[in-house]
Amino acid sequence: MPLKSLTINGFKSFADKTKIDFTSGITGIVGPNGSGKSNITEAIRWVMGEQSAKSLRGDKMVDVIFAGSATRAQMNHAEVTLEFDNSNGELKSDQTNITIQRKLFRNGDTEFSINNKACRLRDITEMFMDSGMGKQSFSTISQGRVEEIFNSKPVERRSIIEESAGIALFKQKKTQAENR
Numbered sequence: 531m532p533l534k535s536l537t538i539n540g541f542k543s544f545a546d547k548t549k550i551d552f553t554s555g556i557t558g559i560v561g562p563n564g565s566g567k568s569n570i571t572e573a574i575r576w577v578m579g580e581q582s583a584k585s586l587r588g589d590k591m592v593d594v595i596f597a598g599s600a601t602r603a604q605m606n607h608a609e610v611t612l613e614f615d616n617s618n619g620e621l622k623s624d625q626t627n628i629t630i631q632r633k634l635f636r637n638g639d640t641e642f643s644i645n646n647k648a649c650r651l652r653d654i655t656e657m658f659m660d661s662g663m664g665k666q667s668f669s670t671i672s673q674g675r676v677e678e679i680f681n682s683k684p685v686e687r688r689s690i691i692e693e694s695a696g697i698a699l700f701k702q703k704k705t706q707a708e709n710r
């Protein structure tokens with residue numbers, strides 16, 4: 531399922547609204563240390579629903595909002611938009627073009643949307659679950675994660691295999707049904 535574009539505004543070091551268009555083939559992002567390459571992959575995980583501030587290298591979630599620099603004031607909110615081409619129907623949606631967006635304000639208010647329609651975090655998580663994408667899938671492997679997978683406990687490794695085998699969604703639905 532090809533990514534079409536990523537738009538980052540106020541997330542981490544991206545004080546200026548920045549749009550990255552992904553054309554077909556492989557996109558490489560290069561730049562000096564500290565220029566924001568990892569922040570780009572974190573923006574992708576964040577918009578897909580990442581809820582762990584630690585895994586985004588922060589203490590609290592509001593740490594992802596641009597914190598200001600010597601020349602610029604801090605920003606009041608972070609906003610990330612990710613656009614997919616779903617013409618092969620890999621995502622659970624009948625739309626061929628899917629845009630997801632997440633916003634976070636300094637007071638903690640959060641907004642999620644799919645194709646400009648407000649939704650719950652759960653709607654986004656479920657849409658990606660078992661698609662091979664999603665916040666914890668192998669579509670993003672951050673620095674150190676390979677060692678982490680090798681060193682993980684069997685139970686943790688099992689959940690990784692379940693996600694990639696496509697049964698994680700059914701397990702979650704079963705748990706939800708049992709808890710009703």
Ligand code: ATP
Binds near residue numbers: 541598
């Ligand atoms: P490396 O090549 O070392 O892996 P990188 O290109 O991956 O570097 P990042 O880790 O993405 O760089 O970017 C780090 C920069 O982002 C740091 O300069 C840090 O100060 C900045 N940064 C992170 N969070 C914020 C924030 N909330 N507000 C402003 N700047 C931030």
Ligand code: MG
Binds near residue numbers: 567568569673
């Ligand atoms: Mg990096």
